[in-house]
Amino acid sequence: MYLTQYLHRALQQHPEKVAVCFGSRQRTFREFADRVARLAGALQRIGMGDGDRVAMLALNSDRYLEYQMAVPWGGGVLNPCNTRWSVPELVYALEDSGTAILLVDDAFIAAAGQLLRDAACLRQVVYCGEGEAPAGMLDYETLVRETAPVDDAARRGEDLLGIFYTGGTTGFPKGVMRSHIGSGIAALSLLSMGLAETGETYLHAAPMFHVADFGAALPHWIVGNTHAIIPGFQPQAVLKAIEAHRVTSTLLVPTMIQMVVDHPAIQDGYDLRSLKTIAYGASPVSESVLERTQKVLPGVGLVQLYGMTEIGPLTVNPPDYRPGMLPLAGKLTAAGRTSNCVELKIVDAHGQEVPRGTVGEIVVRGDTLMQGYWNKPEQTAEAIRNGWYYTGDGGYFDEDGYLFIADRVKDMIVSGGENVYSAEVENAILKHRAVAACAVIAIPHAQWGEAVHAEVVLAPGQTLSAAELIAHCKTLIAGYKCPVSVAFVDDLPISGAGKVLKNRLREPYWKDVKRCIA
CATH class of the missing domain: 3.30.300.30 (ANL, C-terminal domain)
Incomplete structure (x- = not known):
């Protein structure tokens, strides 16, 4: 199992279907795959070898989607950069991972100059914005246009797919190592639990550097769906995109949902009838926000996901959930049931499983588990014990097998x-x-x-x-x-x-x- 096999299947099954929509640009799977193969060759030409890390610091775009596929196609490893980090944090992640190639867009040209100065590992910066490439940077479109397509390196199985940096309890970010097979199994788990169906259009509104959007989009890659993209979250931009591209599914954090349903523009008559599902998670959510969402967007399924970078989705609340529906009444704030491809239990301070209704630490194991923290064997050993990942979150199971999060064991703020x-x-x-x-x-x-x-x-x-x-x-x-x-x-x-x-x-x-x- 490997990330780019989904693109190969889509190219075989429906090459002329629209793969991606961004602004005025639309590309079919045939066009998209050709650009991915050319970008992969260009990255190889400027120094990307097998297993080398390639970073991207940019807002959402069709080129971000090409980056996500082209790096593994060319044999490299993804290192998506958090666009909200300061320069010192970015320097740490680049140097910790040994990243030599960085892609940046217009929003981060100034930061790129500082990163080139402060991150000794950086050798090449590729400009992937909409204008002319600044001096000292390679031009993305020129590289794609002037490079012949290369064969897929087909990194697979336990090969490293990406290093996804997350906040560090030691005061430094940790690079979570995700494999091709682990990410693929997580995608199949979401697919099996109703997160994607053939013929849908998925909207990338959450940041594409984040593993949440990356993971939520993967089941749509498996079934060959269309990807619509907006540069960044804006409530009215979400409404416009749903109408323009007949979006059926998206992922938003609760704050984004609240901003959409409370925005005055939602009363402007946008045609939102195509929207079937909003997946949400990653932060606390109130019952009032969910209830308002159901009133404003009746018929839209709200799918709660509880997961983390280290292992993907742990639990899912089903997409057919409606407040008050039996037998799900009272489950509004539940994190859901254990996803299909992991095993989850609640343990006490000694690692012993506790009875239902008793709060303890949530631990999980499965083939979606990370390979570890990059260059941090001690923290890896602390987090993964006897094959179980200790989440640091406290919770309990009710009698119906629904997980409720009670509090955090770790001092993490969301x-x-x-x-x-x-x-x-x-x-x-x-x-x-x-x-x-x-x-x-x-x-x-x-x-x-x-x-x-x-x-x-x-x-x-x-x-x-x-x-x-x-x-x-x-x-x-x-x-x-x-x-x-x-x-x-x-x-x-x-x-x-x-x-x-x-x-x-x-x-x-x-x-x-x-x-x-x-």
Whole structure:
């Protein structure tokens, strides 16, 4: 099993079918496959060898889809870059993975210059925007046009497909190694649970660098569906794309769903009758948002996915779910049932399975599991024990086999669909000379689900404002990771073992809030 085999099948079965729509551009599977084979050859020509990492830092586009297929077609390994990261974070991921080739679009030309200066591993930058290639960069369209197509390298099975960087509990991102077969099995699992049917059109509205959109699109590749793409999420752009391309399926994080259904433009008469399914997950979701969505988009199936970069989808709530439907009444905030290709259980602190209804840590195993964290054997060994991946999330099964997420074992904050690890934020805060100690926690946020909050102890004789501290953080980490609020305190609650008691810090913020995690 390998990623590009889906493209081969589509080329065989319906070569003249539209494969991708982006703006005014449409390409058939025949045209798309030809460009993929040419781009693969071009990447080989500029230095991509077997197993070499190739990064892309860009907004959503048809060229992003070509990158996703061309890199493995040419024998390389994907390294999609988070567009919200700061330059130091990007440099770390590029150097950690040893990436030598980077593709950038118009939005990241300035960042590319800094990355070339600071990331010693980078040798080539390819401009994949809409204008003229800046000096010192290779032009994407010229490379595709002037390179002959090459045969598919057909990396497969346990061969590495991509390194997907996620936030690190140690303060540094971790590169999750996903294989071709692991990603393929995850796609088949979603396909078997109703996430794609032949003849659909999938809309890439969530960031294409994110494994959530990548994974949600894979079952549509298997059955040869059309991919519609918008550069980035905007509520009205989603509505326009659904109408223009007769979109049937998309993936949005709950914040995006809320912004779509609450946007005034939804009353403008857009024809949304083609839309059958919205998959969602990646962040906390409220019952009120789901209920409003069903009122505004009656007949649209809401599919809740609970998963993670390390292993793909763990649970799925079925696409025929409607609030109040029996036998699913009361399951609105459930994460769903275990997906078809993994085994999941709830364990106590000693690794022993607990009875249904009892909260414990969620652990999972299966062939979709990552190969490990790139260059981090100790963290890999800590996360994967006896073949089981310890998620760090707490939850319980009800009597019907539905998983409910109770809280997080790890100190991870999910804000607007993006994972934020408290250690990363704390490391940034502690680099300010006025700070003696700090703790970062999640607090409720009406729009983003959770927000980053810092409790800070100042060094003796020092003064500092919240605005100054937040500005300091923004020089070190991505803006979405920075605190949105800061409380200056005299001390932090400490356990007998010397650990900060974050549950005490969270309590006043969450005592009147039901915490739901998707």
